[in-house]
Each structure stands twice: as C-alpha cells, then as structure tokens.
Amino acid sequence: MRSRGSQIADIAILVVAADDSVKPQTVEAINQIKNAEIPLIVAANKIDLPHADLDRVKKDLAKASIQVEGFGGDVPLIPISAKTGAGIPALLDMIVLVATTIDLSTNPDQPYEAVVIENHLHIGRGMLASVIVKNGMLRIGQSIYQNGQKIGRIRAIRNEFGQQISEAEAGLPVEIMGLETFPAIGAVVRPVAVFSQKPSASDSVKVKDASSKLPDFLSPQTEVEVKKLKVVLKADTAGTLEAITNKLNEQIVVVSKGIGNISKADVLFAKTTGSIIIGFNVKAGTDIEIMAEREKVVFRTYKLIYELLDNLADVVENINELTVRERELGQGTIIAEFPYNDTMIAGTRVTSGRLSRGDRVKVMHEAIEIAACKIVSIRQGKEQVNRVETGSECGVLFDKKVDFAINDVIIAITLV
Known part of the structure; x- marks a missing residue:
C-alpha cells in the first residue's frame, strides 16, 4: 500500500513522531519514496510532547539517507503537532512552495485520467471506486475504460465530503458510481480505450461470489498439499481484501475472494471445495446462516484484522503434525x-x-x-x-x- 501511494502522489509527506523518531516502517516508507523519485517533506509530529527530540529525529533520518535542511541536506523538515495544530500552516505553505518547483500543470480539456485507490460494494449504489483525478476533467456521463475494456459509465460523483458533484478536476479525490466491473487497485482509468503494452488478466477484477472454474488444487494432491486450509474470503473493500490476502501464510489457500456480503453462492462453493468462509466487515443474513448449517459449511466474520489472522493461525497451527490424535x-x-x-x-x-x-x-x-x-x-x-x-x-x-x-x-x- 505504501508503494502504491508513493506511485500516485506528486509530493510525499513523511510523518515522523518526534518522541519515537525513525522506526522500521519509516525506513520502508523512505525506500518507497526514493523509488518513486518524488519530492519529500518531513513532518516531525508530536512536538507538543515533553519527550520530543528534533535533533534525534534529524540524526536518525540521516542514518536512513535523508539529510534535512540545517543538517547537511535540502529536505524540508517542519515541526508540527496534529493535536494542537502548531506548525500546520507552515507545512501547508511548504507544500505549496515545493509544488511550484515541479511541473504539476494539467489540461482540463484533455480526456481525464484517474488512478483507482479503492473499491467497495454499496448495497444501495452498487459498485463504487475511489479515484484521484490526475489529468483532465472527470464528468458525469463519461465512459470508464481500463486499458481496452469498458467497465462502466459515470452515473454519479461524490467528493471527499460525500457531496454530489457534476465534475472533478485534476488533484481531487472522488468516488464514482456506474461501474459494471471493478477496476484493479492502482490502475489508471480513462474515458477512451487505451491498450497497455502488456495487458494482464489481473488488470480487471469482477465481483463474484464464487469461481466458475475449479482451482487446480482440486486435482490429486500430495501429502503436503492436503495439509492446507482452504478459504473463501469476503471483505468490504478491495484494499482490505488485498491487505488480508498479503498477510496469510502459505498454509492457507484462498480458493475464492470477492467484495460484498457472504452469499448463497459462497456457501455452495465452499461446500464444493471443502473450504471455510471468512468475512471481514461483511454480513451474513439469517438465510445464509441456515444454509451454512444445512450444508455443514463453517463461516466466520470479523471486524478486527488481527483477530481474523490470529484465529486462522490457530486453525493451521497443527496442520503440519504427522500423528493423528x-x-x-x-x-x-x-x-x-x-x-x-x-x-x-x-x-x-x-x-x-x-x-x-x-x-x-x-x-x-x-x-x-x-x-x-x-x-x-x-x-x-x-x-x-x-x-x-x-x-x-x-x-x-x-x-x-x-x-x-x-x-x-x-x-x-x-x-x-
């Protein structure tokens, strides 16, 4: 996720706690920013705390190859407090100043380009995608293409405050409605077909409750393969789905995954594949509970990722044991x-x-x-x-x- 954010952003703001200084996740973020080759501003937060130490922050950043102004480099460092608001005006001024040094010009008359940052399924409004407009002007009624595939037509646009708007200019984060197929997270969508050099089947993700094709692990398996836990995974957003999938260990095989509430098709597919159903921030109605009980399918829903991962780890803990007792x-x-x-x-x-x-x-x-x-x-x-x-x-x-x-x-x- 940090990698995708750095690729989308025009300017990176690295937030470092002034009392904790640089942590492993800070170094990871620094590496992603360097790979993206975008301007950097350091915001040293929590300066209101008694243990805040800006000198320590500067020294630790230098060890991570970030030289700030006044410490042998030219990277701006702005002390701030998110709690009191101290330093926020200076940070905003610095963002504007850095923006003037790079080419951020856009042309509202050109076809829009928007980067997908999240997908989710809304019960009343259907498939929704959160995007950041990178160029042109995004308007209601325009088509939505990912590479050469049309995936919908914009029927409604909402800004970051949830207000309906008719158009969105470059730089604005908005939510669009009218999708027939979910675009891939991080993909660029446009109003016309533009083919990439290497189109990939993963560039488009349809929301479906179960696969129409049985996975190859249903073929004869080795002793090691039999000892894997098969899971049908459902989540509220594509980002959450990705985060959970990336945290699962190799003993857990995700046979199907999708966005939205647990459905009857999920239950039937889980029964067919001998899987359990795991849901995060999704619901399963009474009819699903009854069906799952009848079909002897286990399903569990969670609201905390760490609880989900801990419980799955509990299930697979003894899979590698060779004795049966x-x-x-x-x-x-x-x-x-x-x-x-x-x-x-x-x-x-x-x-x-x-x-x-x-x-x-x-x-x-x-x-x-x-x-x-x-x-x-x-x-x-x-x-x-x-x-x-x-x-x-x-x-x-x-x-x-x-x-x-x-x-x-x-x-x-x-x-x-």
Whole structure:
C-alpha cells in the first residue's frame, strides 16, 4: 500500500513522531519514496510532547539517507503537532512552495485520467471506486475504460465530503458510481480505450461470489498439499481484501475472494471445495446462516484484522503434525436449554480453554459420549460471536439435533 501511494502522489509527506523518531516502517516508507523519485517533506509530529527530540529525529533520518535542511541536506523538515495544530500552516505553505518547483500543470480539456485507490460494494449504489483525478476533467456521463475494456459509465460523483458533484478536476479525490466491473487497485482509468503494452488478466477484477472454474488444487494432491486450509474470503473493500490476502501464510489457500456480503453462492462453493468462509466487515443474513448449517459449511466474520489472522493461525497451527490424535481445545458445562426451531440451544458456561464456532465437539453425559457434532453458531445475548473464552457464558447451536441435559459437558477437540 505504501508503494502504491508513493506511485500516485506528486509530493510525499513523511510523518515522523518526534518522541519515537525513525522506526522500521519509516525506513520502508523512505525506500518507497526514493523509488518513486518524488519530492519529500518531513513532518516531525508530536512536538507538543515533553519527550520530543528534533535533533534525534534529524540524526536518525540521516542514518536512513535523508539529510534535512540545517543538517547537511535540502529536505524540508517542519515541526508540527496534529493535536494542537502548531506548525500546520507552515507545512501547508511548504507544500505549496515545493509544488511550484515541479511541473504539476494539467489540461482540463484533455480526456481525464484517474488512478483507482479503492473499491467497495454499496448495497444501495452498487459498485463504487475511489479515484484521484490526475489529468483532465472527470464528468458525469463519461465512459470508464481500463486499458481496452469498458467497465462502466459515470452515473454519479461524490467528493471527499460525500457531496454530489457534476465534475472533478485534476488533484481531487472522488468516488464514482456506474461501474459494471471493478477496476484493479492502482490502475489508471480513462474515458477512451487505451491498450497497455502488456495487458494482464489481473488488470480487471469482477465481483463474484464464487469461481466458475475449479482451482487446480482440486486435482490429486500430495501429502503436503492436503495439509492446507482452504478459504473463501469476503471483505468490504478491495484494499482490505488485498491487505488480508498479503498477510496469510502459505498454509492457507484462498480458493475464492470477492467484495460484498457472504452469499448463497459462497456457501455452495465452499461446500464444493471443502473450504471455510471468512468475512471481514461483511454480513451474513439469517438465510445464509441456515444454509451454512444445512450444508455443514463453517463461516466466520470479523471486524478486527488481527483477530481474523490470529484465529486462522490457530486453525493451521497443527496442520503440519504427522500423528493423528485428539487434542482438547476447551470445555463447557450446559447450564440451560432454549428451544430454537425444531432443535435446542445449549446455554453453556465455558470452564476451560475456549469454544469456537466451527469446533468439532463431543457431548458427554456422566462421562459417556452421547453425540459427536460441530458448533455452527455461538451467541452472547443477541450478538453472534466466533469464540468464547473461559468464564464466559453463551448459547451453543450444534449442526444436528442432540439430546443433551443440564450439566452435560461439551468438549471441543481437534485432530492433530
């Protein structure tokens, strides 16, 4: 993402905390700025804090090959405080000054060029793309082409404040509506077809809930390949989808990914491929829950990326184990029962470990196993959750009818 930002930007503002100085992510950003060969301004933030040390910032920047003004170089450094507003006018003045030293001229009469920075699917307005206009004038009614492919016609434009506008000049970030196909993040869109020298199939991403072609990992697999976790991944935006995908380790195979809420097609595709469904900032309606339960498909939704990644890491943790045995993940005692459709929900208190949606469980009555099943839903109050830790209470729904009783024990297990 930093790389894409540096490629789109005309001027880079490197924000460095005056109390923490240069960090590894700062060095990464510096390298991206250098590769993009764009002018740089350093904004030393948090100068209002008592431990702010501008001399340390300058020295650390010099170690990272950034020589600022007054320290052997010509890179502007502006002390600021985002909290108090100190230094912000000086930073804005410096941006204008640097802009005058480079050619940022545009021609509003030329066909527009805009760089795609984000995509997302809106329930009421359909496919939306956030773009920055780089040249020309973007107007309602114009066609949208990526390379040689027409991907829509602009039906509406919204500015950064969410206000509808009829046109957008160069330099403005706007959201456009009227797409039939999502453009690739970082792609340049225009009102006419312009073919790149090396067109790529990845230049255009259609929103779809499942692939029309089965992936090649469904062919005979080796022992190592079988030990991979297959995932159908859904997210609210293309940027989020990309960020999550880049963080997954090689033991997780994304068989399908897309933008938007979890659909019935996702459930059917997950069943066909033996996958689980992972959603981030998306919803799954009651009909999807019922279908997933019927088709024995596990799905989980998250609002925090680190929680998503931690839980997936938990799942694949034992994939490389060669022996097969049961390992207990957690226990819960059934303390109540509640009717639900034609079955019962087990009111449960977790007594050790944790219980998670999708867990294989054994239901024990007086040390005798009376059922082996899966947890398809866990609720705390009206909220559906993915995981419940020791000491918490929840409602557990199994994937089949279980004739349990109060004080029976639920034991979550995994095969390793």
